[in-house]
Amino acid sequence: MTILPAAATTDPSVLNRKQPGTRPTGRISLGRAAAWAFMVLTSLMTLFPFYWMLRTALSNTKSLAANSDSFLPADLTLGAFQRVLGLSTTAEAIAQGGSGANVNFWLYLRNSLVVATTTTVGQVFFCALAAYAFARLSWPGRDKLFFAFITALMVPPIFTTLPNFILIKDLGLLDSYLGIVLPTLLMTPFSVFFLRQFFLGIPKEMEEAAMIDGAGRFRVFFTIILPMSAAPITTLSLLTYIASWNDYFWPLLVGKAESVRVLTVALGIFRSQTPQGSPDWAGLMAATLIAALPILVLYAFLGRRIINSIGFSGIK
Amino acid sequence: MVTLTSRTQATLPGARRRRRNDLRAALVFVAPATIGFLVFYVWPAIRGVYYSFTDFSVLSPPQWIGTENYQELLSDDLVRNAFWVTLEYVLINIGAQTVLALGLAVLMHRLTKSVVVRGTLLLPYLVANVVVALLWFWMLDYQIGIVNQMLDWVGLGRIAFFGDSAWAIPTIAMVNVWRHVGYTALLIFAGLQTIPTHLYEAAALDGAGEVRSFFKITIPLLRPVLAMVLVITVTGSFQIFDTVAVTTAGGPVNATRVIYYYIYELAFGRFEFGYASAISVVLFLVLASVAFAQIKLLRAGESDLS
Numbered sequence: 346m347t348i349l350p351a352a353a354t355t356d357p358s359v360l361n362r363k364q365p366g367t368r369p370t371g372r373i374s375l376g377r378a379a380a381w382a383f384m385v386l387t388s389l390m391t392l393f394p395f396y397w398m399l400r401t402a403l404s405n406t407k408s409l410a411a412n413s414d415s416f417l418p419a420d421l422t423l424g425a426f427q428r429v430l431g432l433s434t435t436a437e438a439i440a441q442g443g444s445g446a447n448v449n450f451w452l453y454l455r456n457s458l459v460v461a462t463t464t465t466v467g468q469v470f471f472c473a474l475a476a477y478a479f480a481r482l483s484w485p486g487r488d489k490l491f492f493a494f495i496t497a498l499m500v501p502p503i504f505t506t507l508p509n510f511i512l513i514k515d516l517g518l519l520d521s522y523l524g525i526v527l528p529t530l531l532m533t534p535f536s537v538f539f540l541r542q543f544f545l546g547i548p549k550e551m552e553e554a555a556m557i558d559g560a561g562r563f564r565v566f567f568t569i570i571l572p573m574s575a576a577p578i579t580t581l582s583l584l585t586y587i588a589s590w591n592d593y594f595w596p597l598l599v600g601k602a603e604s605v606r607v608l609t610v611a612l613g614i615f616r617s618q619t620p621q622g623s624p625d626w627a628g629l630m631a632a633t634l635i636a637a638l639p640i641l642v643l644y645a646f647l648g649r650r651i652i653n654s655i656g657f658s659g660i661k
Numbered sequence: 662m663v664t665l666t667s668r669t670q671a672t673l674p675g676a677r678r679r680r681r682n683d684l685r686a687a688l689v690f691v692a693p694a695t696i697g698f699l700v701f702y703v704w705p706a707i708r709g710v711y712y713s714f715t716d717f718s719v720l721s722p723p724q725w726i727g728t729e730n731y732q733e734l735l736s737d738d739l740v741r742n743a744f745w746v747t748l749e750y751v752l753i754n755i756g757a758q759t760v761l762a763l764g765l766a767v768l769m770h771r772l773t774k775s776v777v778v779r780g781t782l783l784l785p786y787l788v789a790n791v792v793v794a795l796l797w798f799w800m801l802d803y804q805i806g807i808v809n810q811m812l813d814w815v816g817l818g819r820i821a822f823f824g825d826s827a828w829a830i831p832t833i834a835m836v837n838v839w840r841h842v843g844y845t846a847l848l849i850f851a852g853l854q855t856i857p858t859h860l861y862e863a864a865a866l867d868g869a870g871e872v873r874s875f876f877k878i879t880i881p882l883l884r885p886v887l888a889m890v891l892v893i894t895v896t897g898s899f900q901i902f903d904t905v906a907v908t909t910a911g912g913p914v915n916a917t918r919v920i921y922y923y924i925y926e927l928a929f930g931r932f933e934f935g936y937a938s939a940i941s942v943v944l945f946l947v948l949a950s951v952a953f954a955q956i957k958l959l960r961a962g963e964s965d966l967s
Contacts, residue, residue, distance in 0.1 A: 376871065380768050387765060388781050391843065394796050395784070397807060401799065413805035414814075475694035484687040490695065497702045499952065501900060503921060504945045507928055507938055508705035508712065511719065531697025562686035591789035593903045598929065609791045613907045616795055626799055633792045640787050648780050655783070655844065656851025 398637075401630035402426065406442025409626055425631035443625045450635055452603070453611040456522075457636075460596070460607055461589040463526050469582050472536035473574070477566055479537065480544035481552065491541075498534045502594075510598050520602035525595065536581055543577040544570065580654045583647055587640055608636040712938035719932050730939035740940060742915050743923040744947075746830060747899060750919060753834035754898045759891065761838065762845035767879065769846065770853040771871075779850070782843030790840070790903035797836045798823065798908045823909050826916035833904050833917060845894060852886030853879070888959035892952050899948055920944055 401409070405420035412419035428438040429450050478484070479491045509528050518524030547570065555565050571578070593609040600606060606614075615632055616624070644651065713730055715723035734740050769778060785793060801808050801822040809819045822832040856879065864874045880887075902921035905911065911918035911926070918926075920940065928937035955961070 377772070380772055383764075384768055384772060384778065388778065390839075391781055391784060394800060394839075397800055398796055410805050413807070414810050471693040471697065474690045478687040478690035482683045482687040482690065484684040487687070490691065493703075494694075494698060497698065499896075499949070500702070500706060501896070501941075501945055501948050503900065503924060503941050504709055505702055505705040507924075507934060507941060508708035509701055510928075511708070511712075511934070512700075512705065514719070528697075528701040531701075532694035534698075534702075537694060562683070562690075566690075587787055591787075591791075593789065593791050593906070594925075597906075609789050612789075612791050612795060616798075616907055626802075626805075629795055630799060633795050637788045637792050641784075644780075644784070644787055648783075649776055651787075652776060652779050652783060652847065655847040656854075 406627040425627035457608040464589040465585045467530040476540035525600045715935045717935040743920045747919045765846040766849035785840045786844040794904040888961035
């Protein structure tokens, strides 16, 4: 109950509204209590599966069945993490309920890092260049081209995915990093749109002053616009990184080979390889945790940025 | 370097000269993105339409067959099934997600603007579809999943969430509600913050309760935002694939063979690229009309705020 007054004071509008006192206070606090209960319950339902992922990952697969009603790890062990990271012998893995098949998550982790990093750096940089031209330069055909870019936002991905697969195949880029990265390396309509909105808001005087001092457009872009847009560029980079890290469909099509296989694809394969009857749940949860961890760490440090940017994608 | 020197000369003569230099710089600035746009958006869109009129198995060059793919599509029970199953998924997913997200957004707006609360709700959205799918596949396991364990405690029977054809689609829909509801709630929350607080104050002065101001102020003023959110989420949820791919793989007996998954199977399992492209074209047309109808019906572009 102590949270109620504290919460009420954080929102001045609520305080103001209460002052007329049109309703009996007893009913209001009952409603608020119910609202808070709902909120807490929702938060619990959001967080519990993450706890369950950790709890299972710390369990011994063979002991899970007998302890399915326990909220603590069954037969606490780091074995699942060890076998997923290839640190345990086949015999050890089988003893704990693993398949004994070779999984090499270090490799997939590295591949995910390469793919997500390349995509993010390329896409954000090239989209920033384009967004600058759309926002700050005047040239014939600018608005028409921008409109064409924006129209592409509405095309469902599958429509371009199949022909893009053929294109990547014809270029001989199947099972290569380049093949996975290429379609989103140079642009996505959303990134151009996102950055253009910010560039439009930068005062023109800054640029004009620099240009009178003899700076060209490129110098203005690199020394004034980019540094001034550090915040939106960080936000967009985060969103791009997360999207790229989590992508499954495209890397599944063009990057099945072990050498370029990313974590999401590896997880799908790991799941389908689990032996019939009883899958290696602890191993699977350890693997999902490893796959989710980098994003969760990023979120822990820069979460506020992502949260505050959400409204942007829906409302212009 | 060339632009740098010409710029110094150009600053004095005035606007005409500057504009010409802008064009040259602009071309360099937009070139990479435009190449990406042409090669990976425009060209494949054109190719996609072309493939849909061909018999194309990837192994040999496409053969023009006119509208045969589209005729076949009309009598393909699996296509019809895929559209129905997807529709069922979209209705459950969007219905539950929108109502829940609206509730959460209003609560966040009225009770607490805490970043921690918003951060918690957004957490599932940051994790890959595949991770979410596997996590719930485990939690909903018939034998030893924690959810079935809980159902047992309460005295309700166990449910084969992914194995029972009546449960499979609702289950997949709810798993994705869990992943997306926080994101949708934040979108709506952003919209709520644009509603002036004095409206609520005035309503409270006039004796309107919480429920009344919700229906008389919040909902009408939120309409354009809700409409945009609906267009985005409905179009997005038609593209369900990852969850199906790692949990049920279309089963049991076609119960979860959604459009994306069917297209995937046709193209990469049976190498019927032309036919798969034809279904993609149809899906594109369906999505475009759904979005168009939504924008018209919900009057997405107009605001009641004025």
